[in-house]
Amino acid sequence: MDNVISVILGGGRGTRLYPLTKERSKPAVPLAGKYRLIDIPISNCLNSELNKIYVLTQFNSASLHRHITRAYKFDNFSRGFIEILAATQTIESMNWYQGTADAVRQNLRFFNQPNIDFVLILSGDQLYRMDYEHIIKEHIQNGAEVTISTIPVERKESPNLGILKIDEQGRITGFFEKPKDETIIDSLSLGAGVFERRGVSARGRSLLASMGIYVFNLEVLTEILKETSKSDFGKDIIPEIIKTRRVFAYFFDGYWEDIGTIKSFYEANLNLASLTPSFNLYSEKVPIYTNPLFLPGSIINGCKITQSIISDGCRVDQAEISNSVIGIRSILGKNTLIQNSIIMGADYYETEANIRTNRFKKIPDTGIGNQCRIVGAIIDKNVHIGEQVTIENKQKIEYLDAENYMIRDSIVIIPKGSIVPSYTTI
Incomplete structure (x- = not known):
């Protein structure tokens, strides 16, 4: 895992989470009483032994910067780091980040480091627990140039997600962003056997959705982003590169929630308070880290x-x-x-x-x-x-x-x- 750089996207304006994002960015929104959303991908990285982490920020980022700076420190003998790359004007670009791909493009110079082969791109506003070592290993075993983490979903969820089509080897052959046409959705439906062969139970789910988690070979990522000026991975880049690049799907079957709306934020938090929460905050082996506030007991x-x-x-x-x-x-x-x-x-x-x-x-x-x-x-x-x-x-x-x-x-x-x-x- 030493040859992997993790890049966490700090989110856009967060309009669907407004007014919670009136004075803070999406990843800085509090979660479960004491955490922030950004703690989830950072903790997943640290628990996966990935300790070279960049966080790309832009909107209302002061509280997010403060939280990361206070919470995550590496000792002098570690090669690990968590660095914030805020949107800034350069000789090459005078613009703010125009989308997920553009944000990565504007910071490629930081990722092109000696002995780095792979870039793991993550969202800063999702709730899930994943060992990224599994997706990295599968990426290498498939000889993939790009791997997209995917999750089985029901038909009713397709209008809010990017839906993928794959062949028998798991290579992605089609990508449709938030499809609503029933004919297209029918063409993307997968049989239960496709999931079962990868150890995933279909449970009434027939579609494969992108989680917005990507593994790129660094050389391939650099080539792709220099070949096009398009700004978003999901809408622009992925549908194009599946025609010419080896893009594979990684199957994930755990709890995953995109905290993109007030309703999803509200429901995910209250679920954490239930007696059998879908996301376990109490795992000693894979804890969720945050800023230690040294507060007294209640x-x-x-x-x-x-x-x-x-x-x-x-x-x-x-x-x-x-x-x-x-x-x-x-x-x-x-x-x-x-x-x-x-x-x-x-x-x-x-x-x-x-x-x-x-x-x-x-x-x-x-x-x-x-x-x-x-x-x-x-x-x-x-x-x-x-x-x-x-x-x-x-x-x-x-x-x-x-x-x-x-x-x-x-x-x-x-x-x-x-x-x-x-x-x-x-």
């Missing part, structure tokens, strides 16, 4: 808590919490109900001086006050919610923009740093 007093995650440094007093994720430094008042919700917590504890100033300005303390009811919501960090506040989308509104809250996919979102006065009903 204080829980007289609460009823079911099927929920309570992160470090919280103070919860006589609250009822069910099917929810409570993030770091969360403060929940007496007789408050939290149900089917994500409370991201806070970046800091308020000082006595700040509390006095807030009260003089009639601003509630950071956290959630007494006798509140929060159901089916995402409360971003550093939010001030007063007493007897109700947040619940009883009318099942799917989409709405208001002064201090938004609704996406019927989920109420209170943006970062918002103030919700006492006795408010949302």
Whole structure:
């Protein structure tokens, strides 16, 4: 694995995750109370003994840079590194990254290093656990120039994914980005035997989707990106190179979720709080790394808590919490109900001086006050919610923009740093 460089794409504008991406990039969005999305691909790399990692960033990247810098450090005797390559103007290019392929193209000079043969390209906003050694080995065994990690999916998922067609050897012969035509989807359907021969159970799944994870021979990647100015791997590059290059599919059959929308983010987080989560955070052999915050254990007093995650440094007093994720430094008042919700917590504890100033300005303390009811919501960090506040989308509104809250996919979102006065009903 010493001759592999990992490249993690830091994401675009993240418009489908807005307002969670109003002040941060997609990979910097909090996950499971204490992590960030970027921790997933970085941890997968480190657990796969890949320690030469570049993270390509562009939009709202300050908090992502800060998190990576604080969380991931290598000692002086290691050849490993995690370096951030932010979009910048150069002699060759005056433009920002125009897409996934363009981002890699603008940084090729960093990847062309001695003794590097392969480039592993990853997304920074997906939830899954993978040993990348397996895909690298299969790439070499197939004599492939490019390998795409794939996952079996059902027909109903095809309009949101890139769907592949393969031959008996696993070589990719067709690629269709988000197909909606039923005739095309029929032509891409695979028999159960195709999956079973690779140790994957079909379970009603008949299509093979790209996960946006690629292994390139470095020389091939350089040639491809210099031959074309097209900007995106999925839409532009892959459909072209399957005609002339040896592009193979790697079959993956574990849990995988693309955290691209508010709904997928919400559902993935609440799934982590279940008794049998699809993604296991508790593996000692392949842990998820993050920035150690050195917070105290949470204080829980007289609460009823079911099927929920309570992160470090919280103070919860006589609250009822069910099917929810409570993030770091969360403060929940007496007789408050939290149900089917994500409370991201806070970046800091308020000082006595700040509390006095807030009260003089009639601003509630950071956290959630007494006798509140929060159901089916995402409360971003550093939010001030007063007493007897109700947040619940009883009318099942799917989409709405208001002064201090938004609704996406019927989920109420209170943006970062918002103030919700006492006795408010949302």
